[in-house]
Amino acid sequence: MNTESKHKRLSKAASLTIPKDMRLAAGILPGTAVDLTEVNDGILISKHVPICRFCGSPEKVVEYRGEEICAKCAAKICKEATGNA
DSSP: OOOOOOOOOOOTTSOOOOOHHHHHHHTOOTTOOEEEEEETTEEEEEEOOOOOTTTOOOTTEEEETTEEEEHHHHHHHHHHHTTOO
């Protein structure tokens, strides 16, 4: 893990541009979703890892109508919706 640090100022609109070399090193390309996590001394920016909105699992997650859902929860919902619970 690279521990390089850079100083940036927020724009008047409070936005921040991540330096290109840091984005590329982290594999964050234009259009990549990122997660922002509040930590004790600031904000951690990381590549978004899809997790199921119902159980929190990162396994076999797909996006359906704007929601991230895993295969197990999708199967359970289908079963309940069709009355086969």
